[in-house]
Amino acid sequence: DAKTTQPTSMDCAEGRAANLPCNHSTISGNEYVYWYRQIHSQGPQYIIHGLKNNETNEMASLIITEDRKSSTLILPHATLRDTAVYYCIVKVQGGSQGNLIFGKGTKLSVKP
Amino acid sequence: DAGVTQSPTHLIKTRGQQVTLRCSPKSGHDTVSWYQQALGQGPQFIFQYYEEEERQRGNFPDRFSGHQFPNYSSELNVNALLLGDSALYLCASSSTGLAGGGARNIQYFGAGTRLSVL
Numbered sequence: 508d509a510k511t512t513q514p515t516s517m518d519c520a521e522g523r524a525a526n527l528p529c530n531h532s533t534i535s536g537n538e539y540v541y542w543y544r545q546i547h548s549q550g551p552q553y554i555i556h557g558l559k560n561n562e563t564n565e566m567a568s569l570i571i572t573e574d575r576k577s578s579t580l581i582l583p584h585a586t587l588r589d590t591a592v593y594y595c596i597v598k599v600q601g602g603s604q605g606n607l608i609f610g611k612g613t614k615l616s617v618k619p
Numbered sequence: 620d621a622g623v624t625q626s627p628t629h630l631i632k633t634r635g636q637q638v639t640l641r642c643s644p645k646s647g648h649d650t651v652s653w654y655q656q657a658l659g660q661g662p663q664f665i666f667q668y669y670e671e672e673e674r675q676r677g678n679f680p681d682r683f684s685g686h687q688f689p690n691y692s693s694e695l696n697v698n699a700l701l702l703g704d705s706a707l708y709l710c711a712s713s714s715t716g717l718a719g720g721g722a723r724n725i726q727y728f729g730a731g732t733r734l735s736v737l
Contacts, residue, residue: 541725550623550709550728551662594661606652606675607711607726609661 510534511595516614519589525582527613529595532576537599540571541607542580544591551594551609554580585617621646623712623729631735632700640695640732644712650674651693652726653685654709662709668693669715700736707731 512530519525531540541556555562555569557578562569568581582589594612624643632638644651650669654662664677668687687693691712697704711726 543728548707550711550730553725553727556725606664606667606677607654607662608664609654611661 510538510597510608511610513593513595513610513613515611516616518616518618519582519585521587521617521619522584525585525589525615525617527580527582527593527595527615528577529580530577531595531597534575534597535599538597539599540569540575540578541596541598542567542569543594543596543607543609544589545594545612546588546591554593585615587617587619589615590617591615623710623727625708625710625729625732627732628730629733629735631737633737634700634702636700636736637696637698638700638734640697640708640710640734642693642695642710642712642729644691644693644710645727648712648714648727649691650713650715650724651687651691652711652713653693653695654711654728655679656707656709656731658706665695697734702736705734705736707733 539556539558542554543551545551555567557569571578592612592614594609596607623645626641652667653665656662665679666676667674671687682698684696709728709731711728713724713726
């Protein structure tokens with residue numbers, strides 16, 4: 508079973524920030540938080556990952572609480588093309604622990 | 620730089636048949652993982668190949684087998700197909716060799732092969 512809990516769905520207005528929460532209260536000290544998204548009928552797309560510090564890249568920002576029990580993915584200016592299912596995954600970063608355990612994710616709908 | 624490529628994109632088979640799906644990893648990647656995604660569900664891990672050997676396996680029967688070639692490309696074979704094997708099959712590649720804790724082991728996915736079993 509997935510180690511994360513996410514809302515089933517969320518709506519966001521185009522041009523506004525989308526904030527997607529994720530609860531991972533049982534995360535271990537050596538587990539990273541990864542975010543992927545899957546646009547309809549395509550393969551999952553890597554977005555960002557982090558261990559304990561906040562991270563930012565060209566796609567999004569990842570805010571991890573100090574106790575690491577939850578995190579928020581922020582899409583600063585959502586567009587219609589950001590409509591997708593967003594998956595939050597916790598995983599040890601090691602080659603021998605290779606698999607990603609996907610839950611049901613959050614279906615984000617960006618509306619005009 | 621080509622990303623992860625999978626072939627074919629779509630496939631239709633009948634029950635009892637065998638199928639082979641193919642995956643070419645992203646340039647510079649040495650590890651390939653396979654996932655099955657049923658309609659409306661998240662991807663489920665099948666197995667991972669590294670150095671031409673199966674390194675880790677999910678909860679899938681022996682009908683699912685794989686192979687990795689010296690050029691790091693990989694095949695997924697499914698024997699005795701069942702109706703329930705109808706799904707999107709995803710390949711992901713990653714690298715164990717990148718320095719630092721950043722990009723190492725990030726899995727990048729292909730577009731998948733849509734398998735329909737009739």
